[in-house]
Amino acid sequence: MTTLGPINGEHPIPQHAIRSARIxxxxxxxxxxxxVYCPLKERSAxxxxxxxxxxxxxxxxxxxxxxxxxxxxTERAISAMESADPLAGVSEHVNPAAPLAAIMSRDVICVRPEVTVDEIAALLIRHAISGMPVVDADGKPVGMVSRADVLRAAEERGDTEESERVSLHRDDVAPLDMEQGFHVYEPVKVTARDVMTPVVVQxxxxxSIRQAASLMAYEGVHRLPIVSDDGKVVGILSSLDVLRWFGRSCGYLIPPGRRRA
Known part of the structure; x- marks a missing residue:
């Protein structure tokens, strides 16, 4: 959340960034x-x-x-969130009770369970990320797939991919003019459903930020899908997002990260 300058001598007007989930x-x-997250209604709109x-x-x-x-x-709502007592011994500018909407990544890449591992690998490289939520037809998370899952699938697959036999009918046009006793096989596609972690911590x-930090540490995960009231993914939070927020809150100049853990 950022603020515009004063208008007509009044208090600065808060502005709330629009988030986008690409599935x-x-x-x-x-x-x-x-x-967009509304601090008054405490939900997405x-x-x-x-x-x-x-x-x-x-x-x-x-x-x-x-x-x-x-x-x-929304000055009243913002003021109320910023008035929470900070932790003892921590800078007064650090507010661990601040909502996740303030620090989470608003542009999140999601995939359907049917997307192949090869396409997932391409998305991870193209967007410089190391994991993404797997969502159903309603945009609700059903799993998480990471770079480690893709590498594990590639190692298990090895140099030879699994394949399945394809039955051809008389009306089908065979791709090759094969002699009797030969059959057509197609590689079995490995999808997000096959390699994802099906238990979603969200x-x-x-x-609050402190809730997220505690949950991630307890579960041993580096990223959390953030959902709205209807259970749909509206953002993603990484451990680096939390560390970056803490460093900035303590007064350190930290540039925007190009990659998320």
Whole structure:
């Protein structure tokens, strides 16, 4: 959450970044679901829903970061979140009770269970990430797939891929003119469903940073899918996001990370 400068001498107006969840299907096509976190309702909302709210002010596009935000009058809610008591012995600027929406990655890449491991590997390299949620047709997480899962699948597959026999009918056109006794085989595709971790550790977007840090440490995971009220993925939180937030809160100048753990 950031703020615009004062307007007509009034207090700065908070702006809330629009998040986008890109869900890649087995056909390679991606659908985008855009939402914004409302601190007053403590849940996600669509941009259209924000525009119909009496607190809505405008949409703001930041050219350097190429991000769009919803500008609205939510000073009371923001002040209430920032007034929480900090932990003893920690800088007064560190607020572990702040919501995850303030630090999570808002642009998250998701895949369907049917997406192949090869396509997942390409997505991990292309977007410089090391893991992503696997979601069902409703956009709800059913698992997590990581770089380690892809490497493990490649090692188990080895140099020779598994294959299955293909039965040809009379009306089918055979790819090759084969002699009797030969058969056509196709490689068995390994998908996200085959390699993912099916148990999903997740948190609601209104959960606090300290809750996320405690859960990640307890479960031994490096990333958490963040979900809205309806259970759909609206962001992802990595251990580096938490460390980056803590360092900045303590006054250190930390540039935006290009890669997430």
């Amino acid at each position: 890649v299907g087995d056909d390679g096509e991606a659908s985008v679901v855009a939402t 669509t941009v259209r829903e924000c525009e119909s709210c009496r607190r809505f002010h405008a949409l703001h596009f930041d050219a350097p970061s190429r991000t769009t935000s919803v500008v609205c009058h 948190l609601h977007e209104s959960a």
